Amino acid sequence: MEPSISIKNLSLSFGSLDVLKDLNLDVGQGEFLVLLGSSGCGKSTLLNCIAGLLDVTGGQIFIGGRNVTWAEPSQRGIGMVFQSYALYPQMTVAGNLSFGLKNAGLPKAEIEERVNRAAKVLQIEPLLSRKPAALSGGQRQRAAIGRALVRDANVFLFDEPLSNLDAKLRADLRVEIKQLHQKLSNTMIYVTHDQIEAMTLADRIAIMRGGQILQLASPNEIYNRPASKYVAEFIGSPTMNFFEGDLEETGGTYRFTTGGKTFSLDGYAFQDGPPAAGAAWFGIRPEHMVSGAEAEASPVRFDGHVELVEPLGSDTLVRFTIGDRTLWVRMDGQATVRHGDAISVGFDPARANLFDKTTESRL
Amino acid sequence: MTKAPHLLKGSMTYDTAMETGPDRALRHGDGSSSGNRMVEGPAGRKPRKALSRRNILIYGTLIVVCLYYLLPLYVMIVTSLKGMPEIRLGNIFAPPVEVTFQPWVKAWAEACTGLNCDGLSRGFFNSVKILIPSVILSIAIASVNGYALANWRFKGSETFFAILIVGAFIPYQVMIYPIVIMLREIGLYGSLTGLVIVHTIFGMPILTLLFRNYFASVPQELFKAARVDGAGFWAIYFQIMVPMSLPIFVVAMILQVTGIWNDFLFGVIYTKPDLYPMTVQLNNIVNSTQGVKEYNVNMAATILTGLVPLTIYFISGKLFVRGIAAGAVKG
Structure with missing residues (x-):
């Protein structure tokens, strides 16, 4: 089957600094891929390149078989969730969810239907008329996921979505994200530095370091048969x-x-x-x-x-x-x-x- | 240093005997009673003296500074309400014996400058005609500039910004004559439009800096989210950035209104007597060399001229604080 996302020889440099180096990656349809690495390894940069928020220096990106290397973020068929939620503070939750659809020029009835459906899936229906400031951290992140959901995108990108939450909420939302994936079965790419999130959520984990992927394998394989000493040290707590x-x-x-x-x-x-x-x-x-x-x-x-x-x-x-x-x-x-x-x-x-x-x- | 005495007083004597007395639990300093559970000693809210050395220093300084700034205003108001015979007596601090509003009427509608004898009113309306377009235009352009510089990094944007900032440090005087020539060549010299353009240009560096820094402090992820949501340059500006930026718009407005209203130099150079702004006209009234110096009219005229920035401060000061408070809630 054709991969959902295909990254070919991707490289990105800021001046003389190479952040991503000749990176290749295929993500299968409906796969949950976690990009894991310590800070500065290029995982968020890679996600931003896939989203189209950063212009690549070299290589190609395909989403759903379409070359989107030069496409605008909104034309790539993606939904994205950010660490700081990035909800528009002056709009209600419903306004946040429908903003992208209004920009896309969808008819009013369809916007409403999609917003209601997403709100139902995420159980945020009672919050639709509230402003983000009146929500708790977990509710905000749920609203942010809703904003990605209404787009009916094939690919979801998560940029450390749980890092701003406290430990209990993080565990709860982690389960919800996993259930969401099982329900929707879209392709999801999830960036984190938390190995527990990576192990529990991923179909496959890509361990990154210095702008390259060190090992791309199932959580089980990464844990039991790490390909290098770095991976072995990185995964597992306390360390090996x-x-x-x-x-x-x-x-x-x-x-x-x-x-x-x-x-x-x-x-x-x-x-x-x-x-x-x-x-x-x-x-x-x-x-x-x-x-x-x-x-x-x-x-x-x-x-x-x-x-x-x-x-x-x-x-x-x-x-x-x-x-x-x-x-x-x-x-x-x-x-x-x-x-x-x-x-x-x-x-x-x-x-x-x-x-x-x-x-x-x-x- | 004011803390030490209170802390030590109670805690020096310990009473280990437990007494049951519900309302005694919160008291301390009384040797015979110890609390239900609490040991005797400092408990609950720490007492503060109203008349501490710190308070005396702070409020004393504030009062002196207030008097220093309010006294001239008092003299101005009092003088403007007196008739000339009373002023000649020389008691500038004395309240008016006979209150008269004639100086105010004269300052506003009758005082002569050159050939015009319609007081400050002409200057006031000229100033309004200069102020409103200048403020709107400069803020509109500078906010878009700042937004583009903060969020849409383009090739050479840093250089552009550096040049703009350097522009803020070039003395106005250097550019006066070149601008006179430029305005003359495009046929706007001596018109209000020309002055509006000059004000807009000179407000640009500092306002752009202000807006750029504010927009740069808006979380980058918000901007990214809007891009994923398919919003373009203007959609993000109008629907995301502007609604979030009320405080900085108020700050920019205060800066521009006071700056442009108080401007004298550009007003006197780039307009002609018919179109002089209020400040220039005030100067012409106060400094007229013929006849008697009418101190009461001068005082009234000065207060009238200063009234607009003063009002802006009073109205928007409140809005300003509210805007900041609203923005402080993490969204």
Whole structure:
């Protein structure tokens, strides 16, 4: 099937500063794509290019098979939701929703019908006659989504829409956006720096850095098989534990040596066949480590001392030290550990991630 | 520094005994009663002295400054209501014994300047004819300029803006003669239209700066949203930007009305005696060298001339504050 959005060799520079570099991306019809990255990685810039709010320096953008590289934002068949809501303060919610339709010269009856339909979907019907100033943050963002909805666009662009909301509302609206996507099944591109939003919403996540896409894959793949050390560190909280060491091979079995300890890598699925031996990073997520009795049964085991305990209710995060190294482990919420306790942790190397020392790409 | 005494007084003595007395809970400083739950000591609202050193300093300064500015006004009003014999007595602070409005009538309708003997009224209407088009035209052009510079960055827009700002710092005097020539060549020298054009041009740098900075502070995303909604240059200006910008329009109006009304230099250079604005005519009345100096008429004429900016301040000052308050609500 033809992709809904296709970006070919896109580049954008401000003077000598290259913000996007030769970027290629295809987004399928009805797909929910999340652009994830730390600030300054070019994710919002990419979204603005797709929306037509920034003129590109090179490359092409296709939306619904149509070349829209030079088209005005309003002619691209998109709806956009902004971080600061960007509601017109002097208009009522109904006025905000109908502004774009009036500009498009739609007949009055149809405008009204579309506004009412969008308001019904978003449950903002009682708010239609209010001004944005009289709305709460969540209501404002819902109205802003409504403004994108009435356009009947095939593509929705979200620019960090939940970043201005408090934690509770953010979780609620996140669910609503997901439900909206399931109901409408339009193509959605969603920019965020929040990995939880990315993991929960996305069909596919594009991790960006320095104007390029590092990895484009499903949340599951990104979490379990990060393509590079950067991605592995970026996704997951607390961040992945890394051991610096050497990869050795003897008769087809691989072993990893770190800090005077050597263990077998039985069960680890290498990315591109058996790699050459050499310096490497060994990464294991805090939630893939076990402690106590389970640790005894693990193929690899470390003993250390608890340095810090962060009880979260559902889980307890424990930071512990082995020698001069600090690691995180995620334990059960009922675990009773205290600062200074001796702790024994173990893990299965099959769940680990190996990265080349120099290229930092997955082995 | 005024805080310390209150804080220490009560808290020095602690009374640990718990007494039950509902209305005592809020009291403090009385050694025998301690509250229901509260320990004795500072509780609730902090007492403030009405006659503190700080208040005396602030209000004292304000009163002195008020007197300093109000005294001349008082003298003017009092003098304008006296007859000439009373003024000759020399007590400028004394209230009028016999109140007369004749000086006001004379200043407005009878005082002579050159050949015209219809008082300030002619100058007043000339000034109005200059003021209204100049204010409307300069604000209309400058707001569009500022909007374009803030939101529609075009090639060379920064350079254009820099040139405009430099224009604000060139002394007017340098440009007087070239403008005289230019106006003469297009046949507008000595007409009100010419003066309106001059005022519009000279108001441009500062007003454009004002509007550009205001529009630049409007969230960029609002502008982006409007573009996605298919609004063009003028639609965004009229339907999004202008309705949001009442405060800055009021500020610009105050600036222009007072500036143009009080202008003397351009008025005297670019018009002719029949079309002199009020300020020029006031000068001609006050500085006329023939006959007796009629202080009462001069005072009345001066107050009359200053009345328009004064009214603007009083009316729009309120609107101004309200506009700012309305704009402060995050939309």
